[in-house]
Amino acid sequence: MKDACASAGLMPLDDALKQLLAALTPLQASESVAISQADGRIVAQTITSELNIPPADNSAMDGYALRAEDGRAGNELRLVGQSFAGHPYSAVVQPGECVRIMTGGQLPAGADCVCMQENVSVDGDLIRLTQAVKAGSNVRYAGEDISRGALVFEAGRRLRAADIGLLSSLGIADVRVKKRIRVALISTGDELKKPGEVLQPGQFYESNGYTLAALLTRFGAEVLEFGIVADDLQQLTQVFTQADQQADVVITSGGVSVGEADFVKTVLQSLGKIAFWKLAIKPGKPFAFGLLANSYFIGLPGNPVSALVTMHQLGLPMLSKIQGENARVPLRLSASAGCDIRKAPGRTDFQRGIYHTTDDGRLQVVTTGSQGSGVLTSMNRANCYIILEQMRGSVAAGESVTIEPFDGYIG
Numbered sequence: 001m002k003d004a005c006a007s008a009g010l011m012p013l014d015d016a017l018k019q020l021l022a023a024l025t026p027l028q029a030s031e032s033v034a035i036s037q038a039d040g041r042i043v044a045q046t047i048t049s050e051l052n053i054p055p056a057d058n059s060a061m062d063g064y065a066l067r068a069e070d071g072r073a074g075n076e077l078r079l080v081g082q083s084f085a086g087h088p089y090s091a092v093v094q095p096g097e098c099v100r101i102m103t104g105g106q107l108p109a110g111a112d113c114v115c116m117q118e119n120v121s122v123d124g125d126l127i128r129l130t131q132a133v134k135a136g137s138n139v140r141y142a143g144e145d146i147s148r149g150a151l152v153f154e155a156g157r158r159l160r161a162a163d164i165g166l167l168s169s170l171g172i173a174d175v176r177v178k179k180r181i182r183v184a185l186i187s188t189g190d191e192l193k194k195p196g197e198v199l200q201p202g203q204f205y206e207s208n209g210y211t212l213a214a215l216l217t218r219f220g221a222e223v224l225e226f227g228i229v230a231d232d233l234q235q236l237t238q239v240f241t242q243a244d245q246q247a248d249v250v251i252t253s254g255g256v257s258v259g260e261a262d263f264v265k266t267v268l269q270s271l272g273k274i275a276f277w278k279l280a281i282k283p284g285k286p287f288a289f290g291l292l293a294n295s296y297f298i299g300l301p302g303n304p305v306s307a308l309v310t311m312h313q314l315g316l317p318m319l320s321k322i323q324g325e326n327a328r329v330p331l332r333l334s335a336s337a338g339c340d341i342r343k344a345p346g347r348t349d350f351q352r353g354i355y356h357t358t359d360d361g362r363l364q365v366v367t368t369g370s371q372g373s374g375v376l377t378s379m380n381r382a383n384c385y386i387i388l389e390q391m392r393g394s395v396a397a398g399e400s401v402t403i404e405p406f407d408g409y410i411g
């Protein structure tokens, strides 16, 4: 049977992604930032620990530190001092003695276990154990979390909240991170206006520039906004040239199809080189990737959903690699279709879906309704893509489908 896709000259998404990633060189430039400013940044060098965490053996409970040989139930011990967090006991705990200790308090020399206070009875300075304790009970050992010299982060990690706390606990005040990738955004089209402007007949308010700027900001890029450029070869050439000089990546939306005002490819061909164009995905077919003199280029289709889907599936992995981030593997799960889903074989569909867990614990997904590539609300209502393989046809309710829950960039 003839491959519908091959005959249409469309490149499968996986091939496009491989080819695109193989063409990229990660940026090398890095800078040092205070850890309070480092959330979401990409670590530029291996980080190892110069400390043990915790720094010393300490108690996991409020109670009494003692020697395990004294830990029999019913044993009576003499209270000789206290060890509170930040105020250790300086002598050595002798046989028959115990020390009052609070959670986080340093375990005194001589002691090797902690009896929690619920398991003793107190009579003045005499502490009677009502339950036995063993060596190591309720003790957090030095270096148990991180030992001195251990690898903490490899280069390429995107820092998260807990990572910032970890760096702080290691006494690291500044961290070397990759410089933010600079991304130029250009919306093309005579019909487009910015919110706040007055619409003339045939015009409407653009969305792609704003959607993409928000997504790129969340990603951690420095966004260079070139605004709306008319469908005019000369103007486009001028703006492309400027964008190429200032950015690491130039992203356009619109004007990349086959219409008479679709000049993006023409400009790209005159200023650089098109690596590929037209993918077997829906929406997002007329996606283009290429190289300008100084920067990489991606041309997203103008339809708002097509622009978002291609940005998410191809643009973000591309930016990640250039930014030096470790590869992100999208979470893909099986769910049962909660409704019939229309699909024509030939392209991989990224339909917009809403998934939930049924009462018996299964994942079920329904579409958001109209799947037109100009229906931006299909994206707003969704919490996942429903990914329908290239040669698959329509899906009946109850069949299994693949879903990709939205991540923090898109959802």
Ligand SMILES: Nc1nc2c(c(=O)[nH]1)N[C@H]1C(S)=C(S)[C@@H](COP(=O)(O)OP(=O)(O)OC[C@H]3O[C@@H](n4cnc5c(N)ncnc54)[C@H](O)[C@@H]3O)O[C@H]1N2
Residues within 6 Å of the ligand: 187, 188, 189, 191, 192, 205, 206, 207, 208, 209, 253, 254, 255, 256, 257, 258, 259, 262, 283, 284, 285, 286, 300, 301, 302, 303, 304, 306, 373, 374
């Ligand atoms: N004869 C053919 N026509 C089309 C084909 C094709 O293969 N043969 N492909 C269709 C597909 S699929 C798509 S997707 C679109 C993409 O076209 P372009 O990338 O050239 O985009 P435009 O024509 O400029 O715009 C399409 C659509 O999107 C609106 N738009 C554009 N920019 C924005 C923006 N910044 N914010 C909001 N909306 C935007 C624009 O007004 C159009 O309605 O081509 C099909 N045609």
Ligand code: MOO
Residues within 6 Å of the ligand: 281, 282, 283, 284, 285, 286, 301, 303, 306, 373
């Ligand atoms: O590929 Mo277009 O994005 O189907 O509408």
